[in-house]
Amino acid sequence: MAEAERIIGTPDTPEDGGERVSAPAPRTGRGRRIAVLFAVAAFAYALDLGSKLLVVAKLEHHAPIQLAGDLLELHAIRNPGAAFGFGAAFTIIFTVIAVAVIVVIVRLSRKLYSFPWAVALGLLLGGALGNLTDRIFRAPGVFQGEVVDFIAPRGFAVFNLADSAIVCGGILIVLLSFRGLDPDGTVHKD
Secondary structure, eight states: OOTTEEEESSSSSGGGTOEEEEOOOOOOOHHHHHHHHHHHHHHHHHHHHHHHHHHHHHTTTSOOEEETTTTEEEEEEEESSSGGGTTGGGHHHHHHHHHHHHHHHHHHGGGOOOHHHHHHHHHHHHHHHHHHHHHHHSTTOTTTOOEEEEEEETTSOOBOHHHHHHHHHHHHHHHHHHHTBOTTSOBOOO
């Protein structure tokens, strides 16, 4: 008898009147999904960190660089708050939120069996780590550091690659939720 089968009923075999029911197959691939999550996070984090190091070294205290006419420019700023400069006085709160997001993602990874969720959570994790690194290591001090932002579309807030990773991961999570796909790989119709 296969390991994925179990017998229900008092007789031992279907020939004796028992009912053979297939149990769910054991889940496989969790380790690969966790590897994807951390690989995506490491890639997003490395891109963000590298871009910020380059911006601080080559662009900070210099004139903005125009790209695509006047639709986009690279303009280095230090942001103590959130998007659109909101909450500049709450830098420590944004630091705590970033740490909480990282802890939740790491805990959720133990139940991760979905490749798309691994990508989405990896983007969130990489972005959160990127901005948290600024909050910890940049002036004016530990857990109060200002985030380096430099991508400035015309008529929009200045942001960085960590912000982009967070937004893309968030959009992907919303789409996966609307499709009914859970992080554990189950699909439900609501």
